[in-house]
Amino acid sequence: MPLSPFHLAIPVDDVELCRTFYRDVLGCKEGRSSDHWVDFNFFGxxxxxxxxxxxxxxxxxxxxxxxxxxxxxxxxxxxxxxFETFSKVLKTKGIQFIIEPYVRFKNEVGEQYTMFFKDPSGNALEFKAFKNTDQIFAK
Incomplete structure (x- = not known):
């Protein structure tokens, strides 16, 4: 069964600063907006x-x-x-990582890249990539 897109709403204390971050740093396409909220295409x-x-x-x-x-x-x-390309782009844009990109579970079930950083309002983000996507939910 293919994964379905999710909807997530997060709090930010500076809409314009975070708008710039998600649009210009992460490369998310902006959708509808108002003075108090902005929609983004966050990787689908x-x-x-x-x-x-x-x-x-x-x-x-x-x-x-x-x-x-x-x-x-x-x-x-x-x-x-x-993931490899995106993490390199983030480094060139000066992202301050909480956890630098690295591989977890090397040569094991669930081998994955992961990295953590925050948006300007302090929301923590994790990006990951599995070596084998069939193992996303493997035990």
Whole structure:
């Protein structure tokens, strides 16, 4: 069964700054918008940034592979080559990675690239790519 596009709405405290980030840094095509929200084509999925004033919620992480993975986070699964190209583009654009691109589970079931970084409002994003897409849900 093919995966279906998802819809995700996230809070941002600066719509214009995040609009520029998702459009110009990540390369997402902009759709409809208002003063308080913007739709994006987020790698074939609908992402909507909605204005929300900044709050003081502290950041939480969980240890994975000796790295601090931010919780919550969201992202997409890319094709292997697409991940390699995209991660290089992000590096040239000066993205500050929380977790630099690396391969997890090398030569094991579920071998995958992964990387984490934040948008200008502090939303954590994870991008990954599986060596074998048939293993996305493998145990």
């Amino acid at each position: 999925h609908q992402l909507v940034i909605h204005y929300k004033p900044k709050d003081s919620i502290s950041e939480h992480t969980n240890p994975v592979d000796g790295k601090d993975v931010p919780v919550p986070h969201f992202g997409v699964i890319l094709e292997w080559e697409q």
